[in-house]
Amino acid sequence: MNNFNWDTGFSVDFDLQTGLSGQAVTTKRRLSQMVDTFYDSEAARKMVEEQGDPLVYEFHELGCPERAGDLAFGTTVLYPGKVGNEFFCTKGHFHTVLETAEVYYTLSGKGVMVMENPEGHTVEIPMSKGGAVYVPRRYAHRTVNTGDQPLIFFYTFAADAGHDYGTIETRGYHHLITDDGKGGWKTEDNPHWRDA
Numbered sequence: 001m002n003n004f005n006w007d008t009g010f011s012v013d014f015d016l017q018t019g020l021s022g023q024a025v026t027t028k029r030r031l032s033q034m035v036d037t038f039y040d041s042e043a044a045r046k047m048v049e050e051q052g053d054p055l056v057y058e059f060h061e062l063g064c065p066e067r068a069g070d071l072a073f074g075t076t077v078l079y080p081g082k083v084g085n086e087f088f089c090t091k092g093h094f095h096t097v098l099e100t101a102e103v104y105y106t107l108s109g110k111g112v113m114v115m116e117n118p119e120g121h122t123v124e125i126p127m128s129k130g131g132a133v134y135v136p137r138r139y140a141h142r143t144v145n146t147g148d149q150p151l152i153f154f155y156t157f158a159a160d161a162g163h164d165y166g167t168i169e170t171r172g173y174h175h176l177i178t179d180d181g182k183g184g185w186k187t188e189d190n191p192h193w194r195d196a
């Protein structure tokens with residue numbers, strides 16, 4: 001555990017030079033935990049068996065109390081890789097309190113913030129070092145690493161926002177972010193998206 005005092009303040013070393021092994025504990029997502037996140041889930045299962053279950057991403061759990069007025073924050077490292085033609089990404093979620101926004105600030109790497117609201121409006125915003133992305137209220141958000149280096153970003157959101165992963169797990173995202181074969185990325189409609 002940690003000694004972060006959410007009532008009197010603290011600083012934390014994210015220790016990005018040595019991975020995320022510093023003071024802050026990280027939550028790790030390996031491919032075996034998210035095969036159905038990817039369009040070609042069979043290819044994902046095969047990678048798990050043949051490549052020793054790669055680490056897709058990890059992010060800090062600083063233990064911010066989930067109370068009004070606090071700001072949860074941390075750093076995510078999303079590793080480079082692909083399942084078939086689809087780039088490694090986070091699971092993505094809505095906030096349980098749908099009307100809560102979030103800010104992401106990219107520290108290194110490049111990628112895309114992929115967002116959609118319950119009405120099906122979609123937005124994709126490129127991420128690169130030094131850029132901040134505003135994730136508006138009501139939008140599910142997923143990050144995608146479109147480069148060949150880790151995509152590392154800082155995030156902060158209202159601590160009582162809550163996380164709804166189930167909606168995305170059930171319905172999927174409208175869009176997939178795939179390799180365009182020319183060193184970049186493209187958006188494709190997700191044939192598995194369900195209006196459930």
Ligand code: PAN
Nearest residue numbers: 059076090091092093102155157
């Ligand atoms: C971020 C994300 C983090 C991991 O802290 O939780 O990048 O992505 P998933 O939560 O989709 O697995 C955030 O948006 N918090 O609200």
Ligand code: ZN
Nearest residue numbers: 095102141157
């Ligand atoms: Zn969020």
